[in-house]
Amino acid sequence: KDVDIEVWGEDNKKHEELLGMCKVDITALPSKQTNVLEVPVEKHLGSLLMLIAVTPCSGVSISDLCVCPLGDPSERKQISQRYCIKNSLQDMKDIGFLQVKVLKAVDLLAADFSGKSDPFCVLELGNDRLQTHTIYKNLNPEWNKVFTFPIKDIHHVLEVTVFDEDGDKPPDFLGKVAIPLLSIRNGQQCCYTLKNKDLELASKGIICLELDVLFNPVKASIRTFKPQEKRFIGDNRKFSKKILSRNVDRVKKITMAIWNTIQFLRSCFLWESTLRSVVAFV
Incomplete structure (x- = not known):
């Protein structure tokens, strides 16, 4: 390949x-x-x-809900045993296992001029990056996909970003959530409010996820005292339809305000209303 x-x-x-x-x-x-x-x-x-x-990579997968790795009791038991205390000194880099069910999003921002979006999700954990398929012309997409990641640092933060596909152009940002691995409650479906790129302000829409994390506490503790892995994936900000659409709306509002002001001044000079013209000139 x-x-x-x-x-x-x-x-x-x-x-x-x-x-x-x-x-x-x-x-x-x-x-x-x-x-x-x-x-x-x-x-x-x-x-x-x-x-x-070229090295084999274990723990990374994309599947449907029906073949969820931790949904199979025997496979869940096997993965749990891999991270039990008695295996604390085996493969020190293999700290844990993260499973993410990307279920759906609700009430997303309309990025297209048609009032719709073509959303897909990108999941990032450290330098590992996976993404869902695109659901076209939909503001309430249901992906129902399962993603698994190997955990290299229990202090990592899972980032889930929703984009709008834009053909050959770079995708438009719709919203983002950041979930620390240590804050995950296993097996609970949670709905997160999407935020802006800086994670400071709320964006439009929510995303529903179900997460499970299994890890070895001994190996996770030892890893804490080592330098964090350097992030190689950068944010590449390019042309955005969403920003263009928002700016077009702003220009329209400014244009209408200027036009209404001009019409008001014109009516004053033409003395269409004597009282209004007198008050305006005073």
Whole structure:
């Protein structure tokens, strides 16, 4: 399987330019070791020097509600045993297991001019990132998907962001929630109010999730004394239909206010109402 890699440049004005792209066939690389590659950039000068390590990743999955991993008693027992106290000294990096049921969202913001949105969810835990499918033309989508993540730090925060798909353009932000792993109550369906990107103000709509977290307290405690994993996923703010639509509405209101003021002044100069003109000039 090929991995497509793109190199982009960004100036101070947030303008972006594609500097080059290349492909790497990871099936041809030896596994469980670091491979040093220098790959030429297609249609551009230069090359990209990179380190690639292909290792199996356990604990990451996307499934329907009917095949929920922790819904199977035998599988739940097996996962629970993996994080029991007696296994505290095995695989110190495997701290725990997180399962997220993304059920639905209600009363989302309409990002399209048609009054609808094409919403999908992105789930991020550290540098792990998964997303749902898109439900088109709907402000009350039901995804009913189950996501699982390996926990590398029990102090991580699960971020669930709802976007509006916009074809070939970058998606529009609709709302976001941040849930600390230590605050999760297993097996309880909770509805969270969506917030803005800074998580300071409420946005429009809510999202319903059901979460379960299993972890080994000994390994989690030891991990606490190590530096946090660096986040490599950045926020890339681009053109937004939602912002454009909001600004168009603002321009309309300002235009109408100016027009009404002009009409009022015109009526005063034309003395359409003697009393109003006298009061206005006074």
